[in-house]
Structure formats: C-alpha cells, structure tokens
Amino acid sequence: xxxxxxxxxxxxxxxxxxxxxxxFETYQVKNVSEEMSFLEMFDILNEELIREGKDxxxxxxxxxxxxxxxxxMYIDGKPHGPWQANTTCQLHMRxxxxxxxxxxxxxxxxxxxxxxxxxxxxSSFDRIIQSGGYISVNTxxxxxxxxxxxxxxxxxxxxxxxxxxxxxxxxAACKNSSAMLFLSAKVSHLALLPQGGPERKxxxxxxxxxxxxxxxxxxxxxxxxxxxxxxxxxxxxxxxLNGEYIAAGLVSEK
Amino acid sequence: xxxxxxxTSSIGKxxxxxxxxxFLVLFLIVxxxxxxxxxxxxxxxxxxxxxxxxxxxxxxxxxxxLIRILEYGLFIGILLHIVQxxxxxxxxxxxRGVGYxxxxxxxxxxxxxxxxGLLGTLILLFLILHLGHFWTKxxxxxxLSPVTYNGVEMHDMFTRMKDVFASPxxxxxxxxxxxxxxxxxxxxxxxAFRTVGVHNKKYNxxxxxxxxxxxxxxxxxxxxxxxxxxxxxxx
Numbered sequence: 001x002x003x004x005x006x007x008x009x010x011x012x013x014x015x016x017x018x019x020x021x022x023x024f025e026t027y028q029v030k031n032v033s034e035e036m037s038f039l040e041m042f043d044i045l046n047e048e049l050i051r052e053g054k055d056x057x058x059x060x061x062x063x064x065x066x067x068x069x070x071x072x073m074y075i076d077g078k079p080h081g082p083w084q085a086n087t088t089c090q091l092h093m094r095x096x097x098x099x100x101x102x103x104x105x106x107x108x109x110x111x112x113x114x115x116x117x118x119x120x121x122x123s124s125f126d127r128i129i130q131s132g133g134y135i136s137v138n139t140x141x142x143x144x145x146x147x148x149x150x151x152x153x154x155x156x157x158x159x160x161x162x163x164x165x166x167x168x169x170x171x172a173a174c175k176n177s178s179a180m181l182f183l184s185a186k187v188s189h190l191a192l193l194p195q196g197g198p199e200r201k202x203x204x205x206x207x208x209x210x211x212x213x214x215x216x217x218x219x220x221x222x223x224x225x226x227x228x229x230x231x232x233x234x235x236x237x238x239x240x241l242n243g244e245y246i247a248a249g250l251v252s253e254k
Numbered sequence: 255x256x257x258x259x260x261x262t263s264s265i266g267k268x269x270x271x272x273x274x275x276x277f278l279v280l281f282l283i284v285x286x287x288x289x290x291x292x293x294x295x296x297x298x299x300x301x302x303x304x305x306x307x308x309x310x311x312x313x314x315x316x317x318x319x320l321i322r323i324l325e326y327g328l329f330i331g332i333l334l335h336i337v338q339x340x341x342x343x344x345x346x347x348x349x350r351g352v353g354y355x356x357x358x359x360x361x362x363x364x365x366x367x368x369x370x371g372l373l374g375t376l377i378l379l380f381l382i383l384h385l386g387h388f389w390t391k392x393x394x395x396x397x398l399s400p401v402t403y404n405g406v407e408m409h410d411m412f413t414r415m416k417d418v419f420a421s422p423x424x425x426x427x428x429x430x431x432x433x434x435x436x437x438x439x440x441x442x443x444x445x446a447f448r449t450v451g452v453h454n455k456k457y458n459x460x461x462x463x464x465x466x467x468x469x470x471x472x473x474x475x476x477x478x479x480x481x482x483x484x485x486x487x488x489x
Contacts, residue, residue, distance in 0.1 A: 078362075103355055105354055108354055173362050176346035178349075216264075217346035220368075239448040243450075244451075245263075246265065249260040254256070
C-alpha cells in the first residue's frame with residue numbers, strides 16, 4: 001500500500017498549560033498510510049517527537065471506536081474533521097491527499113479551558129449532568145419490561161437523544177459556545193420517558209442553571225451544532241428543551 | 255423559580271427575544287398592510303385616489319385611542335428586543351475568549367443566522383432614519399401639509415412620502431434597510447418559534463417555509479413603496 005502513502009504538513013496548537021498563551025507549531029509527517037486513523041497519525045508523530053527528545057502533542061482519546069466522546073480535535077475549522085456524523089478517532093487518512101496541510105486546534109470555549117495542547121477540560125459537562133441528568137430511584141430487582149409501557153415513537157426519540165456522547169463538538173462549533181444541543185439531548189432523553197417524569201421540572205431548571213453558571217452562551221438556532229454532531233442529535237431537541245424550561249419555569253410553585 | 259431567575263436565565267432571555275420578535279412580526283403585517291394602500295393609485299386600478307385611502311388609514315392609526323396605546327406596547331417591544339439582543343450578543347461573544355484560526359463558517363450554518371446582531375443594527379439605523387422621516391414629523395411637528403376628506407383634517411402622509419422618496423439616495427437606503435430586514439426575518443421568524451418551544455416537526459417545517467415566504471414578500475412590498483413613489487408609479 002506504500003503507493004498510497006502521503007506526506008502531510010500539520011499546524012497544531014501547542015499550549016503548555018491553561019496559563020500559557022499558546023501558539024501554532026508546524027510539523028511534517030512523512031509516509032502516512034491512508035488506512036491509518038487520524039489519531040494513529042498523531043501517535044506516529046508523537047513517537048517521532050519523543051525519539052527526537054521533543055514534547056509530544058497532548059490530545060484526548062479513549063475508546064477509539066466512536067462511542068466514548070473523548071476525542072476532541074477541531075480539524076480545519078470543523079469539530080471531528082471533514083466527515084459527517086463522525087468522531088476524530090473514526091476519521092481516516094483516506095480523507096486527505098499527499099501534500100495537504102491540516103490545521104488542528106482544541107475546542108474553543110471559556111467553559112472548556114485548555115489543559116494542554118489539544119486537551120480541554122470538559123468537566124463543565126459533568127457538572128451539568130450532576131445537576132440533574134439522572135433519575136432518582138431506589139435500586140432493587142429489575143422490573144419486567146412490560147410493567148412500564150413506552151410509546152414506540154417516544155422510545156425512538158429518547159434513544160436518538162441518548163446517543164449523545166457528550167464530546168462537546170456542539171459547543172466547539174457554536175458561534176456562541178452554547179451547550180444547548182448537549183443539554184437538550186440529555187433533557188429530552190429523560191423527559192420523553194416515563195421514568196424521567198417525576199423529576200422532569202426540577203431537572204430542566206437545575207441543569208439550565210448549571211449550564212449558565214459554567215459560562216456557555218445562549219442558543220441562536222444557527223444549526224452549526226447539529227451539522228457537526230457525530231451522533232446527529234437533532235436541533236428539534238433544543239426546541240423541546242426550550243418548551244420544557246419555559247413550562248417548568250413559568251408554572252413552578254415558588 | 256423566581257421571575258427574576260427565569261428572565262435572567264439564558265433561555266428566559268431568549269424567550270423574551272422570541273416573544274418580542276413574534277410581536278414585531280405581527281406589527282410588520284399591520285404596517286405593510288396599511289402602507290400598501292398607496293398602491294391604490296397604481297394606474298391598473300384606475301382609481302384616481304390621490305393617496306386618500308392611505309391617508310385615511312394612516313389617520314386611523316394615529317387617531318384611534320386603542321392603537322395609540324398599542325403604540326406604547328410596540329415601542330416597549332422594540333426596545334426590549336434591541337436591548338436584550340445586544341446584551342445577548344455581547345454575552346455570547348464573550349463566551350469564547352480565544353477564537354479559531356480556521357472558522358466553520360457556512361459549512362454549519364447560514365451567514366445571516368450568525369449575523370443577527372449586525373443585521374439588527376442595520377435595521378436599527380434604518381429605523382432611526384425612518385422614524386425621523388415620518389413618525390416624529392407627524393407626531394411632534396406641524397411640518398406636514400394637511401388634507402381634508404369629508405370635513406376631517408389630517409396629515410397628507412402620501413405627499414410626505416413623495417417628498418421623502420424624491421431623493422434617490424433615500425430610496426437606496428430604504429432598499430438596503432429592507433434587505434437587512436429580509437435576512438433578519440429569514441432566520442428570526444423560524445428561530446423565534448423554536449425559542450418559545452415549538453418542537454413538533456410538522457410545525458417547524460411549516461414555520462420555516464412560512465418564515466422564508468414572509469421574509470421575501472413583506473420586505474419586497476416595503477421596498478416597492480419608495481421605488482414606486484420615486485418613479486411616480488403611484489403619483
């Protein structure tokens with residue numbers, strides 16, 4: 001397969017820590033196979049950097065099969081790179097050709113401070129989940145599947161929303177750094193199911209309050225989030241979240 | 255949840271933007287309908303109306319108590335939309351301290367959906383000029399010539415329009431104002447309904463289509479007014 005190997009120029013954001021101002025560094029990567037994943041290309045570059053005694057590029061990754069939401073590169077102006085409905089780890093080098101220059105940046109948002117190079121701190125998402133993205137039930141035996149009927153359409157919509165892996169691409173793509181697509185997926189997935197019913201109102205109020213506290217912007221419905229989402233979470237979830245919040249906020253007891 | 259908490263939350267602020275936006279859309283329907291009365295003078299109608307229909311309609315708007323009360327509501331709505339719009343734009347921009355070297359641009363969204371603050375500012379500048387041309391003149395000055403129909407004296411707004419739109423520069427600025435409005439509405443119309451919580455697929459499809467239709471037709475009819483006046487189509 002060597003005939004399909006390519007030489008690439010990478011412009012990568014390097015930043016020592018959250019206090020450092022950071023800058024772009026240019027790297028030449030040689031002999032990259034088109035069958036490599038984007039992250040494997042970075043692995044090879046890092047091994048070379050280590051051999052040369054240089055600082056390797058820090059980036060987030062975990063499952064490398066598109067389901068964990070850990071990888072987070074902003075590649076040539078698009079979160080997770082040029083492919084649709086795809087994570088960075090599932091991006092393969094056949095998307096590029098010999099001689100290409102690729103610019104790689106970290107997610108940019110005040111609520112996602114850079115830890116090092118391409119790694120950002122997404123614990124703001126964890127705190128939003130902790131503020132209400134769950135249901136409170138005493139554990140016990142699993143109930144029979146037919147004990148709690150769920151309408152098929154709602155089950156499908158809840159499942160589609162639950163596909164959100166919390167990678168933060170929506171925030172990275174949004175001109176307002178809004179976390180509304182993420183939050184709307186989490187709220188929708190529980191609001192659509194009977195198990196989410198009891199805490200439906202407090203959940204949405206608390207989660208939005210936490211989102212605002214973290215410093216994300218407001219949603220202006222541009223649709224950039226939906227366009228880059230690796231799990232194709234629908235923008236209509238944001239409308240549902242708005243409806244849930246307005247209804248809960250306006251009819252709350254206090 | 256307190257009222258203050260609701261209206262200072264990110265969704266509460268957007269709720270105000272959406273509601274005032276829909277209210278202003280309703281105002282546009284009234285405004286364009288009343289002003290379209292000038293087209294009674296188009297030669298095809300052969301009416302020789304001389305602006306009477308428009309003048310009487312404008313007089314009705316200016317002299318009816320209920321509409322004068324609604325006028326206060328309109329200004330409150332416009333001010334809320336402007337102030338809240340700027341506050342949100344500033345806050346949203348501030349949410350990303352360090353920008354990107356390469357932007358997503360039009361790959362993820364329409365340029366006008368990302369430029370609502372800019373388009374709104376252009377509309378605001380146009381609005382100041384527009385209010386100076388007509389509303390303040392009619393409300394606070396005696397500069398407009400009177401005209402009498404059936405014994406009722408009223409401002410001759412039709413002649414005022416002809417005078418204002420005699421200048422090609424003014425006509426051009428009005429057309430640019432209408433283009434800004436068109437793009438503002440192309441995103442704002444459907445976005446407002448999403449913001450107040452309309453998530454049903456069939457309504458979103460309907461409202462998006464309706465929004466595009468509205469954003470083309472209403473600004474086009476508005477833009478035709480200075481053009482028609484300037485070129486004497488309705489003289």
